[in-house]
Amino acid sequence: MRISMITGVRSRFHGPDIKTSLRPSEDHGRVVLKDSADIGSTLPSEEKAAKEIVNKMLTSSAGFLEMRTLTKAARKLGLPNMEKLLANGVRIAVHRDDPFALNRRLFVAEYDPVGKVLRIAPRRLSVSTVLHELGHALDDVLEPDKSPGEPVLKSGVDSGLKKLYKDYCERTWNLSWWNRLWKQGLWSDYATENEHEYLAEGIMFFARGPGDREKLHKNDEGLWEYVRKMMAPFPFRKICAF
Numbered sequence: 001m002r003i004s005m006i007t008g009v010r011s012r013f014h015g016p017d018i019k020t021s022l023r024p025s026e027d028h029g030r031v032v033l034k035d036s037a038d039i040g041s042t043l044p045s046e047e048k049a050a051k052e053i054v055n056k057m058l059t060s061s062a063g064f065l066e067m068r069t070l071t072k073a074a075r076k077l078g079l080p081n082m083e084k085l086l087a088n089g090v091r092i093a094v095h096r097d098d099p100f101a102l103n104r105r106l107f108v109a110e111y112d113p114v115g116k117v118l119r120i121a122p123r124r125l126s127v128s129t130v131l132h133e134l135g136h137a138l139d140d141v142l143e144p145d146k147s148p149g150e151p152v153l154k155s156g157v158d159s160g161l162k163k164l165y166k167d168y169c170e171r172t173w174n175l176s177w178w179n180r181l182w183k184q185g186l187w188s189d190y191a192t193e194n195e196h197e198y199l200a201e202g203i204m205f206f207a208r209g210p211g212d213r214e215k216l217h218k219n220d221e222g223l224w225e226y227v228r229k230m231m232a233p234f235p236f237r238k239i240c241a242f
């Protein structure tokens with residue numbers, strides 16, 4: 001894999017290994033966090049606006065189901081964040097492989113910060129994977145590039161995030177086998193990969209829905225707070241459940 005000499009980060013970020021991703025789970029804590037995408041699935045104006053943004057970002061064709069997945073992910077990330085990505089030149093390509101090409105990439109799901117392109121193969125198109133890759137894109141556009149073609153990521157330069165990542169790794173390394181087995185304190189295996197994946201996984205968990213958002217809150221409050229500030233204005237409301 002190519003390494004960027006300038007930023008010290010990988011030039012492309014890949015989606016989590018499907019096998020090592022944690023499954024969403026139901027948490028019954030005292031606070032429930034919901035966003036408009038979770039609460040109301042019948043907001044035609046928001047649906048239309050999300051579709052328009054996705055259409056502007058697409059550099060390839062997308063089928064009905066592909067469009068539906070992309071639009072759902074866009075609504076979950078929040079339209080102000082999607083507009084930020086669009087304005088900063090981020091584009092989405094549904095990657096259809098040439099069946100005769102030697103280097104076939106049927107399972108590609110990556111964000112390329114140099115070209116500002118999110119490439120995703122139809123068979124990897126799920127809301128979670130799109131949110132993870134959009135998380136990399138958001139990480140990219142929130143920090144100005146050094147120059148065109150020399151991207152700088154917020155997760156690559158922010159000491160606060162680096163500290164949160166280091167603490168998370170230490171916590172997971174020190175887990176007892178019992179806690180590791182039951183995923184106590186471990187909200188994502190893939191988040192331990194590096195700072196960039198840690199942040200992308202955090203954004204995915206935060207945006208995916210109230211269950212995962214609360215799981216992140218319970219197991220990594222520091223990152224929850226970091227992502228919450230980063231994604232503002234995120235359309236979620238806080239509800240006291242008990």
Ligand SMILES: [Zn+2]
Nearest residue numbers: 013014015200
């Ligand atoms: Zn990634």
